Amino acid sequence: MSIIKEHDVVPFRNRVKEYAVKIGMSLLNQTKLITGASELVRNMLKYGGGGTVKIEVLSRTRDSGIRLTFEDKGPGIPDVKKAMLDGFTTGNSMGLGLPGTKRLMNEFDIQSEVGKGTTITIIKWKNG
Amino acid sequence: MKNESIKIFQKKKAAILEKWLTLQLEEDGLREDLMSNADLRIQSEELLSSLIDNLSDSNIDQPQSSDFETVIEILSSISISRAKQGYTPRETGSFIYSLKEALLKTLSEEMKDPAALYKQSMTINKTMDSFAIATFETFIKGREEVILRQTDEITEISTPVIQVWDGIVALPIIGTLDSARTQVVMENLLQAIVETESRIAILDISGVPAVDSLVAQHLIKTVSATRLMGAECIISGIRPEIAQTVVHLGIDLSHIITKSTLESALKTSFAMLNLDVTKKQKPKTQHTIN
Amino acid sequence: MGQYLLVTIQVDLYDQLAESLEADLVNMVRKTSAKGVLIDVSSVSIIDSFMGRILGNIAAMSKIMDAETVVVGMQPAVAITLVELGLPLKGVHSALNVERGMELLRSKILQEEETPEEDDNDNTDSTE
Numbered sequence: 001m002s003i004i005k006e007h008d009v010v011p012f013r014n015r016v017k018e019y020a021v022k023i024g025m026s027l028l029n030q031t032k033l034i035t036g037a038s039e040l041v042r043n044m045l046k047y048g049g050g051g052t053v054k055i056e057v058l059s060r061t062r063d064s065g066i067r068l069t070f071e072d073k074g075p076g077i078p079d080v081k082k083a084m085l086d087g088f089t090t091g092n093s094m095g096l097g098l099p100g101t102k103r104l105m106n107e108f109d110i111q112s113e114v115g116k117g118t119t120i121t122i123i124k125w126k127n128g
Numbered sequence: 129m130k131n132e133s134i135k136i137f138q139k140k141k142a143a144i145l146e147k148w149l150t151l152q153l154e155e156d157g158l159r160e161d162l163m164s165n166a167d168l169r170i171q172s173e174e175l176l177s178s179l180i181d182n183l184s185d186s187n188i189d190q191p192q193s194s195d196f197e198t199v200i201e202i203l204s205s206i207s208i209s210r211a212k213q214g215y216t217p218r219e220t221g222s223f224i225y226s227l228k229e230a231l232l233k234t235l236s237e238e239m240k241d242p243a244a245l246y247k248q249s250m251t252i253n254k255t256m257d258s259f260a261i262a263t264f265e266t267f268i269k270g271r272e273e274v275i276l277r278q279t280d281e282i283t284e285i286s287t288p289v290i291q292v293w294d295g296i297v298a299l300p301i302i303g304t305l306d307s308a309r310t311q312v313v314m315e316n317l318l319q320a321i322v323e324t325e326s327r328i329a330i331l332d333i334s335g336v337p338a339v340d341s342l343v344a345q346h347l348i349k350t351v352s353a354t355r356l357m358g359a360e361c362i363i364s365g366i367r368p369e370i371a372q373t374v375v376h377l378g379i380d381l382s383h384i385i386t387k388s389t390l391e392s393a394l395k396t397s398f399a400m401l402n403l404d405v406t407k408k409q410k411p412k413t414q415h416t417i418n
Numbered sequence: 419m420g421q422y423l424l425v426t427i428q429v430d431l432y433d434q435l436a437e438s439l440e441a442d443l444v445n446m447v448r449k450t451s452a453k454g455v456l457i458d459v460s461s462v463s464i465i466d467s468f469m470g471r472i473l474g475n476i477a478a479m480s481k482i483m484d485a486e487t488v489v490v491g492m493q494p495a496v497a498i499t500l501v502e503l504g505l506p507l508k509g510v511h512s513a514l515n516v517e518r519g520m521e522l523l524r525s526k527i528l529q530e531e532e533t534p535e536e537d538d539n540d541n542t543d544s545t546e
Contacts, residue, residue, distance in 0.1 A: 013464060028315055031463065031495040035503065038466040097467055100503035311498070318494030325514060352506040356497040358490065358513035358522075 002052045009041050012053065016068065019055055023064045025126045033066060033124040036101040040070045040120055043097050048072025048118060058123065065106070065125035070118075077112040084110075133248040134188065136238045137180050137231065145169075145176055148230035152223065175202050176227070188251055192258070203259060204266040211270025224263050228256035287313050289320035296397045297326045298390070300365075302335030310346035314353050321359050328397045329354050332390050334365030344379040351384050360385065360400065364393035422523060423450065423485075424516065426458040436472045444479045454523035455480050458516060460491030470505045477510045486511065486526045490519035 001012060016037050020030040037053075044051045051072030058065045077083050084099050102108040107123035137144065149172060153165070178198050187193040203224070210220045232249055239245040287309075292298045297320045301313060317329055331350060336343065347363060354361035364387040366374075374381060387393040398405050423446055425439070447455060457473065459465065465473075477487035488511045500507065511526070513519035 017463075028311070028495040028498060031493075031499045032502065034464050035466045035499045038464055038468075039503075042466070042468055100467060100505065103502050103504065104499065314498050314501075315494060318497060321514065322494060325518075327514075327518075349501045353494075353497040353501045356489075356492055356500060356507060356512050357494065358488075358492070358511075358515075358518060 001055075002050070005045070005050070009038065009045070012041055013038055016055060016066070019057060019066055020124075023057060023066065023126055025066070025124070029124060029126065032104040033068075036104040036122060036124070037068055039097040039101045040068075040122070044070055044072045044074075044118075047077075048074030051117070060125075063125050063127050065123055067121065067123045070120045070122075072119075073117040076114040076116055076118055077110075078114050080110055080112050132239065132244065133235055133252060134180075134183050134185070136235060137183065140234050140238065141176065141180055144230050144234050145173055147233060148172055148176065148227050151226035151229055171206055172227075175199070175206070178202055179227075188255060190255075196259075199259065200262055203263050207263045207267040208270035208273075211267045212274060217264065217267060220263065220267050221260065224256070224260045228253065228260070231256065287316045289316050291320070291324050291326070292330070292394065293397070293403075295324075295326050295401055296328045296330065296394070297321060297324055298330040298332060298393075300332040300335060300390075303337070305333075305336055305343045305346050307342075307346065310350065314350050317350065318353060318357055321354065321357055327359050328400060329359055329361045330390065330393045330397065331361060331363045332365040332393070333363060333370070334367065334390070336365075336370075339370045339374055339379075341377050341379055344374060344377070344381065348381070348384065362387060362393045362396060364388070364390045421452060421527075422454040422456060422520065423447065423452045424456045424458065426460075427462050429461075436469060440472050440476055440479075443476055444483070447480050447483050447485050452485050453527050455485055455487045456516060456519045456523065457487065457489050458491050458519075459489055459496070460493065460515075462496065463493065465492075465496050465500055467503060467505055470500060470503075470507055473507060473510055481509070486523055488513050488519040488522055491515050 001015065002008075013034050016034050017030060020033055025033070041053065044053075049072065051070060051074070054067075054069040054071070056067040056069070058067050084102065098110070101122065104124075105122045106125050107121075109121045110118070111120075112118040149169060152168065152172070179196075182195045182199060184195065187195045206223070207220050210223075231252055235248055235252065236245060239248065287299060287301070289297050289299045297317070299313065299317050299320075303309075305313070313331075317331070320326070321329055331347065333339070333347070339347075351361040351363070362385045363381075366386050366388050385393075385396065387396060395405075423443070425443060427439075443455065446452070455476065457476070459473075462469075473487075473489060480487045489507070490513045492512060511522060513522050
């Protein structure tokens with residue numbers, strides 16, 4: 001689904017929640033997933049000028065999970081390593097979005113190219 | 129020309145089944161306590177039919193062929209269920225090996241030409257061995273599932289939250305505190321705080337063998353989360369060696385209330401709740417609250 | 419008009435709403451010269467860094483206007499997620515529920531003023 005304005009955030013979070021409930025994710029993991037997703041969506045709106053999010057349900061032996069792919073065509077992140085550090089921010093926030101989200105997820109992958117945009121993929125397993 | 133052994137198998141299917149069952153019944157490992165003979169016969173027959181029906185010239189030496197998917201599936205489900213029921217690997221293995229024996233015996237009875245018999249036997253041997261390996265693989269997977277479930281159970285029971293007093297909950301941690309365990313500890317502790325409306329949570333780490341910076345971090349997280357809930361968290365059971373490592377590692381626990389024993393943590397809690405616990409003078413020792 | 423303000427957040431707020439809450443609340447503190455602000459978050463399922471910042475802001479702003487802020491009724495899953503995210507909400511007091519929050523505010527205000535007359539007003543808490 002596409003996220004272009006702030007009002008898209010809450011419906012998006014509800015969608016993620018629906019999927020999480022469907023695969024039977026625990027309340028704690030649901031909360032972590034949605035909070036992380038919310039951070040990334042906010043980043044996307046603020047720095048990437050909006051973008052699209054893909055929600056997928058994954059399954060592996062004895063477990064299932066949710067993968068979210070955030071894609072924007074914004075300015076990109078010049079120094080990804082630096083952006084992953086706690087407390088680093090270009091906006092006037094606390095700089096917790098990216099590193100904090102990584103801590104909440106099981107898997108976190110970021111690809112960014114200056115001038116082209118940023119793609120972030122996160123996975124949260126049901127029992128992870 | 130159709131492979132001779134396949135023809136023999138198809139013709140002698142019933143005989144093979146009988147041979148196989150006899151072999152299985154002879155086996156010491158037959159577990160009549162776990163499965164009746166009738167069930168064994170049904171299982172065996174199902175597997176044998178699917179094997180013989182799917183055998184063809186082109187796949188007889190190709191156990192990986194997709195034609196055998198159903199065979200592998202049946203084998204897997206049998207060995208997984210056996211693993212869960214508590215069969216030993218030997219018992220499960222002899223199930224498939226005795227089938228091989230039955231097949232080879234039948235071949236040797238039916239085929240007169242020694243050279244051809246040798247060649248066919250080798251082929252069958254190889255194919256059946258490959259099935260046996262698949263059986264073991266799934267057997268072990270079944271066992272792993274059992275272990276995994278037990279691990280879950282252990283994590284569940286190893287974080288008992290006890291309400292020690294009105295407004296005070298305690299959670300003794302025994303064993304290593306990794307991040308998965310911390311999650312369970314936090315969840316249970318916070319849930320208990322909500323349920324008992326406690327103001328104080330005591331985390332006793334007497335049973336934690338070592339505190340490194342990672343464990344300390346987990347402890348600090350737990351304390352922070354407790355505080356967000358509006359309760360205070362006391363860490364007790366700090367043994368001298370733990371205090372030493374904590375200081376040597378340069379971990380800062382100064383903003384956390386730490387006590388060396390559960391007893392002193394409890395005393396502190398009473399003080400925080402303005403409770404006074406005294407010994408009664410006369411009849412017998414008993415705790416009272418003013 | 420009384421000593422305390424009670425705000426119950428019932429829905430997941432989107433950013434603008436949260437920001438206007440911040441502004442409204444600070445205005446209310448001024449208008450009612452409240453000594454304490456209780457924010458009930460028991461029905462909030464997600465607190466991300468933005469929401470956390472709003473809460474922190476409200477606390478800090480109220481503080482300089484001589485009012486204490488207590489966040490009450492946080493869900494366990496939300497608390498754990500906040501900690502994992504690296505956001506322990508420094509400067510914000512917490513309490514298990516509204517009554518406890520009131521108690522906490524009372525004791526805070528007592529400590530501060532240390533005047534006996536406060537006692538008289540204690541039982542006349544009013545809420546918004």
